[in-house]
Amino acid sequence: MANLENGTFKKLDVVVVGGGLVGSLEALFLAKRGHRVRLYEYREDIRNTPQARGRSINLALSIRGRTALREVGLEDHMINNHGIPMKGRNIHRIDGSTYIIPYDSRTKQCIYSVGRNYLNGLLLQESEKYENVERFFNHKLIASNLREGFLSFQKTDTKEIVEVNADLIIGADGAFSAVRKEIMKQPLFDYNQKYIEHGYLELCIPPDSNGGFQMPPNYLHIWPRGEFMMIALPNQDCSWTVTLFMPFTHFKSLDNEDKLLKFFEKYFPDSIPLIGKQKLIADYFAGSASPLIAIKCRPYNVEDKALIIGDAAHAVVPFYGQGMNAGFEDCTILNQLFQKHHDDLAKILKEFSDTRWEDTFAISDLAMYNYIEMRDLVTRPSYLLRKAIDDV
Ligand code: FAD
Incomplete structure (x- = not known):
C-alpha cells in the first residue's frame, strides 16, 4: 500500500x-x-x-x-x-388489537434487530x-x-x-x-x-413455553400512547427487549406495585400476560429510568x-x-x-x-x-x- x-x-x-x-x-x-x-x-x-x-x-x-x-x-x-429482520411497525392499540405499517412495501427493504x-x-x-x-x-x-x-x-x-x-x-x-x-x-x-423530559427503562418479554416468540417477530412493536410509549425489538433467543419511554415525572409517580399494575392495565393491557405480572414488577423496580441526551x-x-x-x-x-x-x-x-x-x-x-x-x-x-x-x-x-x- x-x-x-x-x-x-x-x-x-x-x-x-x-x-x-x-x-x-x-x-x-x-x-x-x-x-x-x-x-x-x-x-x-x-x-x-x-x-x-x-x-x-x-x-x-x-x-x-x-x-x-x-x-x-x-x-x-x-x-x-x-x-432479525423488522419489516415494519406493528402498532398495539389499547384494546389489544394490532395493525401493521410496512417500512417499504415496494422494494421490501427492512431494518434488523x-x-x-x-x-x-x-x-x-x-x-x-x-x-x-x-x-x-x-x-x-x-x-x-x-x-x-x-x-x-x-x-x-x-x-x-x-x-x-x-x-x-x-x-x-x-x-x-x-x-x-x-x-x-x-x-x-x-x-x-439537550436532555429531553423523557427517560427510558428496559423490560423483557420472555420466550413462550416452547421457546418461541410470543409476538410476530419480524416487526418493531410499538404501543403509542401520546405522551409516552413502549416499543419492543426481537432478540435471538426469542425474547423481546421492551423499552418504556416516559417523562421522568411519570416514572417517579409509579412508585409501588399497585400503581405500576394499574398503569399497565390501563395503557398496555395486552403486554401484561406477555411480560408476566411478577416479572414486570421485578424488572421495573430493579432499575431506574435512564436519561436521553x-x-x-x-x-x-x-x-x-x-x-x-x-x-x-x-x-x-x-x-x-x-x-x-x-x-x-x-x-x-x-x-x-x-x-x-x-x-x-x-x-x-x-x-x-x-x-x-x-x-x-x-x-x-x-x-x-x-x-x-x-x-x-x-x-x-x-x-x-x-x-x-x-x-x-
Ligand atoms: P458508546 O456506545 O457510548 O461507546 C463509547 C465507549 O467509550 C464505551 O465503551 C465507554 O465505556 C468508552 N469510554 C467512555 N469514556 C471513556 C474514557 N474516559 N476512557 C476510555 N473509554 C471510555 N442506535 C441505532 O443506530 N439504532 C438503534 O436502534 C438505537 N437504539 C437505541 C436505544 C436506546 C435506548 C439508546 C439509549 C440508544 C440507542 N441507539 C441506537 C444509539 C446507540 O446506542 C449509540 O449511538 C451508540 O452506542 C454509539 O456508539 P459509540 O461507540 O459512539 O458510543
Whole structure:
C-alpha cells in the first residue's frame, strides 16, 4: 500500500479512545489500511461480561450501518447469522388489537434487530485478526494534550497511570466523551446539549413455553400512547427487549406495585400476560429510568491530531434508530477520506469536520421529530398527521 507521493507507505500510530460500537469498528478500518492501532476502553472486555443495565440491549441496524459493516467484511454475518429482520411497525392499540405499517412495501427493504453486546464482541473479535491492533481494557482516559498527541489513562483495577503518544487520536468515547471535553477548551468550539423530559427503562418479554416468540417477530412493536410509549425489538433467543419511554415525572409517580399494575392495565393491557405480572414488577423496580441526551457540536477535530466520531461527536435521541448507524457511517466516510487524501491527516480531518456536521445535525433533528411521531402521530389518520407535522 502506498500513501505518500513517492509511493512509500507511512504507517500512522493511532490511538482510539473507546472500544464501544463505533471505536471498535473504526479500529478495524484503520487496521485494514495498515496503520498501528491501540484501542483503549474504560470498561472490561465486553466479551467477558454480562449485559450491563442502563444501555440498550438491542438496536435497529439500517443501511448506513450495514454499508460500514460490509467494508470490513461483517455485513453478511450480521444479516444472515444474527440480525432479525423488522419489516415494519406493528402498532398495539389499547384494546389489544394490532395493525401493521410496512417500512417499504415496494422494494421490501427492512431494518434488523441486533444485539449490542453481540455486535460489539464481533467487532473486537475481528480486530484480533490484525497484528497491528492492540486492545487495552480497564483503561480510563483521565487527561490529554491533544495538540501534542498525548494521552494519560488510569487502569481501573491497579490505578496505575499509563501515558501514550500518538500521531492521531480518535475520540469514540460516547456521549460524555473525555476527548470532546478537551476539544471544548479550543476557541470557536460550538456546543449544544439537550436532555429531553423523557427517560427510558428496559423490560423483557420472555420466550413462550416452547421457546418461541410470543409476538410476530419480524416487526418493531410499538404501543403509542401520546405522551409516552413502549416499543419492543426481537432478540435471538426469542425474547423481546421492551423499552418504556416516559417523562421522568411519570416514572417517579409509579412508585409501588399497585400503581405500576394499574398503569399497565390501563395503557398496555395486552403486554401484561406477555411480560408476566411478577416479572414486570421485578424488572421495573430493579432499575431506574435512564436519561436521553442530544448533542450537537463542531468542529470535530483539533488540527491534524485529534477527531471525535460517533456519540462523542453527535449523540442523538434514539427515536430514529440512527445513533449507531450514523456513527458507523462516520467510519465509512473517514475511510473514504483516507483514500481520497492518501492518509494526509490535515486534509482528512479538516474535510470530515467541515462537511460531516450537516448530516449529523439533520439526523439529530429528524430523531427529535420522530420522538413525537412514534408516540403520537403514528396513531392518527393521515390528514391529522399532515396537520400535526405542519404544526411542529
Ligand atoms: P458508546 O456506545 O457510548 O461507546 C463509547 C465507549 O467509550 C464505551 O465503551 C465507554 O465505556 C468508552 N469510554 C467512555 N469514556 C471513556 C474514557 N474516559 N476512557 C476510555 N473509554 C471510555 N442506535 C441505532 O443506530 N439504532 C438503534 O436502534 C438505537 N437504539 C437505541 C436505544 C436506546 C435506548 C439508546 C439509549 C440508544 C440507542 N441507539 C441506537 C444509539 C446507540 O446506542 C449509540 O449511538 C451508540 O452506542 C454509539 O456508539 P459509540 O461507540 O459512539 O458510543
